[in-house]
Amino acid sequence: MTVVGAGLVGSLLATVLAKLGFEVDLFERRVDMRKEAISAGRSINLAMSVRGLYALEKLGVHEQIMTKAIAMPGRIIHPISGPTVFQRYGKDDSECIYSISRGELNKMLMTYAESTEKVKIHFQEKLIKADLDKKTLSFQNDKTQKEITTPFVRVFGTDGSASVLRHTLRDDFGHEESESLLSHGYKELNMACGPHGSFKMEKHGLHIWPRGSYMLIALPNYEGSFTCTLFLSNQGSLSFETLNSQEKIEAFFREQFPDVVPLIPDFVEQFITHPTGQMVTVKAYPWHHSDDVVLLGDAAHAIVPFFGQGMNCGFEDVAVLWNMILKAAPDLKKISWGPLFEEFSKSRKPNGDAIADLAVNNFVEMRDKVADKPFLMAKEVEKILEKEFPGEYMSRYRLVSFSRIPYRIALEAGKLEDEILSELCSGIKEACEVDLVKAKRLIQIDLIPLLRRAFQEA
Ligand SMILES: Cc1cc2nc3c(=O)[nH]c(=O)nc-3n(C[C@H](O)[C@H](O)[C@H](O)COP(=O)(O)OP(=O)(O)OC[C@H]3O[C@@H](n4cnc5c(N)ncnc54)[C@H](O)[C@@H]3O)c2cc1C
Numbered sequence: 322m323t324v325v326g327a328g329l330v331g332s333l334l335a336t337v338l339a340k341l342g343f344e345v346d347l348f349e350r351r352v353d354m355r356k357e358a359i360s361a362g363r364s365i366n367l368a369m370s371v372r373g374l375y376a377l378e379k380l381g382v383h384e385q386i387m388t389k390a391i392a393m394p395g396r397i398i399h400p401i402s403g404p405t406v407f408q409r410y411g412k413d414d415s416e417c418i419y420s421i422s423r424g425e426l427n428k429m430l431m432t433y434a435e436s437t438e439k440v441k442i443h444f445q446e447k448l449i450k451a452d453l454d455k456k457t458l459s460f461q462n463d464k465t466q467k468e469i470t471t472p473f474v475r476v477f478g479t480d481g482s483a484s485v486l487r488h489t490l491r492d493d494f495g496h497e498e499s500e501s502l503l504s505h506g507y508k509e510l511n512m513a514c515g516p517h518g519s520f521k522m523e524k525h526g527l528h529i530w531p532r533g534s535y536m537l538i539a540l541p542n543y544e545g546s547f548t549c550t551l552f553l554s555n556q557g558s559l560s561f562e563t564l565n566s567q568e569k570i571e572a573f574f575r576e577q578f579p580d581v582v583p584l585i586p587d588f589v590e591q592f593i594t595h596p597t598g599q600m601v602t603v604k605a606y607p608w609h610h611s612d613d614v615v616l617l618g619d620a621a622h623a624i625v626p627f628f629g630q631g632m633n634c635g636f637e638d639v640a641v642l643w644n645m646i647l648k649a650a651p652d653l654k655k656i657s658w659g660p661l662f663e664e665f666s667k668s669r670k671p672n673g674d675a676i677a678d679l680a681v682n683n684f685v686e687m688r689d690k691v692a693d694k695p696f697l698m699a700k701e702v703e704k705i706l707e708k709e710f711p712g713e714y715m716s717r718y719r720l721v722s723f724s725r726i727p728y729r730i731a732l733e734a735g736k737l738e739d740e741i742l743s744e745l746c747s748g749i750k751e752a753c754e755v756d757l758v759k760a761k762r763l764i765q766i767d768l769i770p771l772l773r774r775a776f777q778e779a
Contacts, residue, residue: 323348323458323476325448325486329423330618330635331479332430336380337643338477339437342653347440348460350447355428365509365548366540367426368393368418368527368629370722376636379643382433386426390419391541397526398692399580407526408700412707416723418527418629420540448480451489453613475658478616479635482601482623487616494610503600503625505535505684506555510591512584514545521584522547529687530578535559536688537578549581552688561597600625602677606670609662617642622673627684628721630676634728638669675728679721679735699742701752706741706760713769714738730775737768 324335327349335347369390377383394417395409410416434440445463452459459470478486482500490496515521520541522528528539528547539549554560564570570592574582582588603623609615618635642665650656690696706714717735720726741763745755 322346323473325458325476325478326480326484326618326620327351327427327431327434327442327444328479328481328618329427329430329632330639331477332427332434333376333380333636334477334479334617334639334642335434335440335442336382336430336437337639339434339439340380341643341646343439345434345440347434347442348446348448348458349442349444350463351444352463353431353442353444354424355431365423365511366420366542367423367632368540369421369426370418370629370633372630372640372725373633373636374419375725376640376643379640380433382429386421386429387419389425389429389543390421391543392417392525393420393527393540395526397523397528399528399530399578400692401532401577401579405523405528409704411719411723416719418722420527420542422542423632425543448485451476451486451614453489453493453610456613473613475612476614478614478620479618480620482603482619484616484620486614487603487605487620490607490610490614490616491605496605496607496610498605499603500623501602503602503681503684504554504556505552506561506597506599508551508553508561508592508595508597510549510551510585510588510595512539512547512549512581518545520545520547530581531688531690531692532577533689537581538687549585552684555597555599564592567593602681604674604677606666607663608666608670612658612662615642615662615665621669622677624673624677624680625684626680627687628676628680630680630721630728634673634676637672637725641665641669672728675732676721679717679728679732695746698749698752699746702742702745702755703738705752705755705757706764709757710761710764713772714764715772726772726775727778730771730778734768734771734775737771741768 322338322343322345324331324345324347327347331347335345338345374383377386394414395407398406398408431442435442446460447463448458449461450459456472457470458473459468461468478484480486487498491498512521524541530537535553537549537551539547541547556562564573567589570589574588601623602625605621608621617638619631624631645661645665649661703716707716717731717738720731720734744763745760749755
């Protein structure tokens with residue numbers, strides 16, 4: 322088996338294939354990050370939730386990984402002035418998302434892959450061409466610039482959002498592909514830890530400074546620092562383009578994020594020197610070609626990061642494919658890979674599309690609505706419904722982050738919930754005034770049957 326891309330998804334997949342008994346060649350264009358440091362300002366930490374954890378648990382590696390994770394039971398909202406507000410994600414502390422270092426996780430997954438003794442990772446080998454008719458892959462070595470062409474039997478494309486393998490499917494076989502760039506970019510700033518490795522803010526929470534058309538967020542890192550990410554328009558009157566001098570950057574932060582300024586003394590320097598990242602939504606179909614190649618992770622469905630689900634969705638891809646392989650044949654030599662890849666691609670695609678849409682919608686919620694009064698009342702009503710109708714009403718956020726029902730159902734359920742909440746909130750001033758008899762009637766019409774079907778499916 323050949324896997325291209327030793328990022329989070331490729332390293333996990335290679336380990337799974339090895340556990341199934343296959344020999345795996347894993348090609349990665351970058352250097353071995355366990356030996357060389359990764360550059361600052363590039364997506365330092367990620368939120369991991371149930372779907373990602375499920376794959377790690379299935380592999381039996383989650384306990385060790387979780388020793389490096391920090392629980393985040395809710396959002397901590399920072400207004401421009403006044404005290405912070407905690408908004409819980411789930412029903413209690415048992416429903417948390419977890420902040421984990423992307424680099425540390427990737428390193429651990431590579432080490433797990435190698436420890437199977439069936440995975441050989443070839444670093445600094447960049448895939449430059451795939452010829453699916455001749456069944457060859459061409460790689461260029463980053464150090465020597467030497468090109469090699471090697472035959473393959475079966476290739477798994479986990480080469481990220483700009484996947485060469487996806488482009489090959491598009492160019493050589495006319496597969497659908499769309500790439501839409503978000504008008505906002507992002508910049509990461511590091512809030513170093515305080516004295517003796519202390520956290521400068523509450524460590525158990527995802528901090529958000531919602532400011533309408535832009536926002537700052539911060540996730541805790543295991544060793545006491547926070548990674549802060551500013552999401553801001555690339556162009557326009559207030560944008561990365563116009564924040565182009567020390568004075569403007571300083572004035573912007575002092576005005577909009579006054580509590581952050583003393584916590585990151587070198588924020589101006591970091592802002593100027595760190596790269597501005599771009600975010601893309603990729604939709605493609607099919608994700609496979611015959612029994613030769615299949616795409617997983619960002620290569621198949623890159624999404625914007627506002628639901629914290631890109632990696633989680635990629636890990637879920639691996640778990641789903643793994644279950645399909647196990648179901649297909651106890652004798653691995655007899656697997657019909659073409660139909661298996663087709664079933665994988667067909668069943669996962671609607672879920673990839675759904676989480677892509679959910680992620681874009683959550684951007685509006687995070688940057689704009691979390692400080693908005695009608696939105697906050699609707700959230701309070703939602704909490705009451707979750708308490709009064711346990712297992713029957715589950716918020717969209719809980720369905721995505723704390724359950725494994727298909728994303729497409731979470732999207733559908735979320736739309737029904739918006740309608741229910743809007744009807745229940747009209748005419749009331751306080752959440753406690755909500756009409757629970759009406760609520761029960763409304764959720765019984767479509768929501769309960771939809772969720773029942775979904776849980777049976779999952
Ligand atoms: C700012 C930001 C915040 C995010 N936050 C979250 C979050 O909180 N939770 C979450 O679940 N997700 C989050 N994500 C998304 C998450 O980072 C991705 O979904 C995840 O990294 C996808 O993993 P992957 O292995 O599919 O792709 P990648 O991580 O992109 O890995 C692809 C690998 O392939 C290699 N590669 C690429 N091209 C080639 C080639 N031609 N030849 C050989 N190798 C190649 C790359 O070097 C890389 O190692 C975030 C993303 C961003 C940008």
